Amino acid sequence: DIQMTQSPASLSASVGDRVTITCRASQGISHYLAWYQQKPGKVPELLISAASTLQSGVPSRFSGSGSGTDFTLTISSLQPEDVATYYCQKYNSAPYTFGQGTNLEIK
Amino acid sequence: EVQLVESGGGLVQPGGSLRLSCAASGFTFSSYALSWVRQAPGKGLEWVSTVSGRVGDTYYADSVKGRFAISRDNSKNTLYLQMNSLRAEDTAVYYCAKASGAYNFDYWGQGTLVTVSS
Numbered sequence: 152d153i154q155m156t157q158s159p160a161s162l163s164a165s166v167g168d169r170v171t172i173t174c175r176a177s178q179g180i181s182h183y184l185a186w187y188q189q190k191p192g193k194v195p196e197l198l199i200s201a202a203s204t205l206q207s208g209v210p211s212r213f214s215g216s217g218s219g220t221d222f223t224l225t226i227s228s229l230q231p232e233d234v235a236t237y238y239c240q241k242y243n244s245a246p247y248t249f250g251q252g253t254n255l256e257i258k
Numbered sequence: 259e260v261q262l263v264e265s266g267g268g269l270v271q272p273g274g275s276l277r278l279s280c281a282a283s284g285f286t287f288s289s290y291a292l293s294w295v296r297q298a299p300g301k302g303l304e305w306v307s308t309v310s311g312r313v314g315d316t317y318y319a320d321s322v323k324g325r326f327a328i329s330r331d332n333s334k335n336t337l338y339l340q341m342n343s344l345r346a347e348d349t350a351v352y353y354c355a356k357a358s359g360a361y362n363f364d365y366w367g368q369g370t371l372v373t374v375s376s
Contacts, residue, residue: 194353195353195363195366197358197363201360238303240303240362240363242361242362245308245317245361247293247305247317249295249302249303249305250302252303
């Protein structure tokens with residue numbers, strides 16, 4: 152099975168910083184990569200699908216890129232409400248594995 | 259408005275069984291794949307199982323294969339997860355999630371807690 156590895160596991164940054172989270176697949180998955188945001192105590196929400204397609208209502212400071220095995224989620228200017236754990240997920244074929252998550256905090 | 263409402267969680271002894279339900283509304287139920295995703299306390303998300311739309315193909319994580327069974331009743335707009343031979347490591351919040359046109363998950367329920375303990 153394809154493994155999904157996120158880095159870093161945790162991240163502390165200041166308001167206004169540019170933040171990048173990476174996700175690596177152990178084999179190529181084309182563009183079949185989604186990013187989710189889970190705020191503390193809340194249900195996960197889909198942020199980005201197809202590696203770079205922003206979901207409706209998601210702020211434009213979020214962006215995704217990559218294809219094949221290497222993907223990134225970027226927040227161009229970190230806001231306090233972005234404190235959350237972020238997960239990547241492969242969905243080219245089952246198993247639809249999630250990465251282990253990246254916990255993002257405000258410094 | 260899409261709504262997914264899970265039920266059926268609770269406390270069960272190791273080796274026991276439980277059936278989770280997810281009542282859906284606000285979309286054409288039979289047209290979309292549905293999944294169960296779980297989250298152990300303080301841990302990350304773990305995909306558990308998916309059932310496709312009209313055909314009903316099923317997929318399972320290795321950790322639950324042979325013990326869990328996913329099903330759907332398109333006449334009742336309801337998704338199920340039959341969980342047998344439960345183990346302590348199955349303790350988690352179980353989320354019902356709707357797939358978009360592909361197998362990422364665009365809507366999630368609030369979750370139901372399953373605790374496996376003696």
